[in-house]
Amino acid sequence: MIASTIESIAPEVYTIVEIMEEIHMKNFKYMNVDEFILSHETISSLFVRSAFRKGISNIFSQLLKHAEGDDLYYIPTHSKWKTYRDAFDALLEKGATLVADRDQLNINRMLDHTIPKDAELYVICDSESHQRILEEV
Numbered sequence: 474m475i476a477s478t479i480e481s482i483a484p485e486v487y488t489i490v491e492i493m494e495e496i497h498m499k500n501f502k503y504m505n506v507d508e509f510i511l512s513h514e515t516i517s518s519l520f521v522r523s524a525f526r527k528g529i530s531n532i533f534s535q536l537l538k539h540a541e542g543d544d545l546y547y548i549p550t551h552s553k554w555k556t557y558r559d560a561f562d563a564l565l566e567k568g569a570t571l572v573a574d575r576d577q578l579n580i581n582r583m584l585d586h587t588i589p590k591d592a593e594l595y596v597i598c599d600s601e602s603h604q605r606i607l608e609e610v
Contacts, residue, residue: 490506546595557574571594
C-alpha cells in the first residue's frame with residue numbers, strides 16, 4: 474500500500490519494496506518499483522551459509538550494520554581507468570578492494586574488460602580510504 478501511494482504521488486522517487494517471498498513480486502507488476510529486497514531469503518541464506526562456514530555471519534553482519542571497520546562504498550570511475558584491472562590495481566594501492574560494478578560481483582573475472590561509461594563501482598574499505606579515494610577521483 475505504501476509503495477503504491479508513493480508511486481502514484483511521486484513516480485520519480487526510487488522505490489524499494491521488502492517482500493517475504495519472490496512469488497509476491499508479481500503483485501507489484503503494475504507499479505514501477507525499482508528494487509525488491511527478499512527478506513526471508515536473505516535471512517535463510519545467511520543462516521544456511523553460517524551453518525557450513527563458522528564466522529561468515531560476522532562478515533555479513535559487518536557489511537550490513539557497519540559497527541566498525543570496513544564497509545561497502547560507491548566509488549565514481551576515474552578517467553585514467555580504462556579497464557577493471559586499472560581500477561582494481563589503483564584502488565588496491567589506496568587500501569580498497571574493488572568488488573562490484575552494480576550487481577556484478579565477478580570483477581575478478583572481468584579485469585581486462587573495458588569499464589562502461591555507466592559503471593557503478595563498489596569497494597570494500599575503511600572510511601578513511603574511501604575519503605582519500607573520493608578526493609582523488
